[in-house]
Amino acid sequence: MNRNELIDFASRRTRLSKRDCLNCLNAITELIGEVLRRGESVKICGFGKFEPKIRHERKGINPQTLEELIVRQRVSVGFKSFEKFDKSLK
Numbered sequence: 001m002n003r004n005e006l007i008d009f010a011s012r013r014t015r016l017s018k019r020d021c022l023n024c025l026n027a028i029t030e031l032i033g034e035v036l037r038r039g040e041s042v043k044i045c046g047f048g049k050f051e052p053k054i055r056h057e058r059k060g061i062n063p064q065t066l067e068e069l070i071v072r073q074r075v076s077v078g079f080k081s082f083e084k085f086d087k088s089l090k
Contacts, residue, residue, distance in 0.1 A: 036077060048081040 001009075003025070010021040032042050032050060041051035052075050060071040 036075075046082060046084050048079055048085060051078050051080075052076075053078045 007018055007021045007025060010016070010025070011018045014021065016024075035042050036050060036052045039052055041049055043049045055074050055076055057073040058071050060069050061067070062069055
């Protein structure tokens with residue numbers, strides 16, 4: 001499912017316009033991004049938890065040239081689904 005399919009589904013399910021669903025989705029993803037940038041986690045009850053994960057600087061190898069290089073530190077996002085959500089998939 002892509003973003004447009006998600007918006008179409010939400011629009012049909014809630015009877016809101018696609019524009020309203022798009023605005024809600026944009027607001028939610030923007031808020032999650034802001035919270036993660038502050039280094040905090042986001043928990044959505046019954047669904048899961050998004051949390052920032054720090055990937056420390058490390059040595060790497062360029063596979064084309066076999067040259068050693070330094071991979072800079074960066075922050076990525078981790079997601080862990082809650083047990084209740086996992087059970088709903090079975």
